[in-house]
Amino acid sequence: MSQDQDQNYIKSIIMGDTHTLALLVEKYKHMVFTLAFRMVKNREEAEEVLQDVFIKVYNAVDSYNGDAKFSTWLYKIAYNKSLDYLKKQKRSLDTFSVDDYENMDFAEMENITRNIEEKERKEAIGKILKELSAKDSVLITLYYYEELSLIEIAKVMDLSPNTVKVQLHRSRKRLAKLLKEKLEPEIIQGYGKK
Template identity: 50%
Template sequence: MSLQQDQYYIDKVIKGDTNAFSVLVDRYKHMVYTLAVRMVRNNEEAEEVAQDTFLKVYKALPGFKGDSKFSTWVYKIAYNRSLDYIKRLGRVPETTLIEEYAEHNKANLEDVMDQFEMDDRKYTLKKAMKKLPPDYATILTLHYFEELSLKEISKVMDASPDTLKVKLFRARKRLGGILKDKLQEKI
């Protein structure tokens, strides 16, 4: 969604049309929930974080300047709310990959075998990602699965794009090492 399309609803909310906020929530609820569930690792807690995020977004909406995409701004709030929640509970931040896709009935055996192979890869990747430090897993998730640019991630994680570029390189290298070790175990 473009900032221009979002700005229409942002302006309506600021002028007092609370129903317009539901459009923004509908657009970004999956994105916020997905990030929260990856970080807090519990569906119910992720729902609480998502609700808290949208409450914060609603209250802070008049302060949105449009310097970045609205989605990046919402992501930053969700990221910080997730970190706050984790810290409040005394946990170590963790992230995971996008949730497993729903199983579909396959028409033939070849499709089923392809699905098993894909599920095995996702499972292996998910386990490998859990072995990464939280900041590495987060940057990999945001960059590759949520397709955010380093500039957008820098706004979410409060780090310079150059720092994130180095972290992304190190995260890929470490993930590659973990996956290589896993492959050697299977051989």
């Protein structure tokens, strides 16, 4: 249904209808902005990237061949534009390595987060997402939030599905390490308040 709607939007945009472009922008701006923001880590810069993404979409919409979902094509543009932006700023895309994944207990982690107030929990997760590298953030957002398949993520990031699987495994480890680091002090603080 959503895909059919996107196809109709695209046909109108190719005819030069900017009103339909506005509808498409409204539909996807939050997700594209979220991806850009989690990569460049700054609101103003993310909005600049967001603008570049939709200008690119408008200029190149006739080159979208419908092989993949429109959203996948759009996220690929957003990912590449954010990468270009980071490269221009000479900012790092690298990630740190984590080896102590085996010692982590996710059930315990869930208990920890359950005990924190919703507002604090949201803030803590938001901070953790900010600390992840650009590539980890995109991978995590597309997999957990947007619930894309490994094949779709592979198309967005221009990787093979197997590489995505390996990278996702590593990103999960890094995320878990950050969660443990950030949430344990929160729960201690929480007890202090009580």
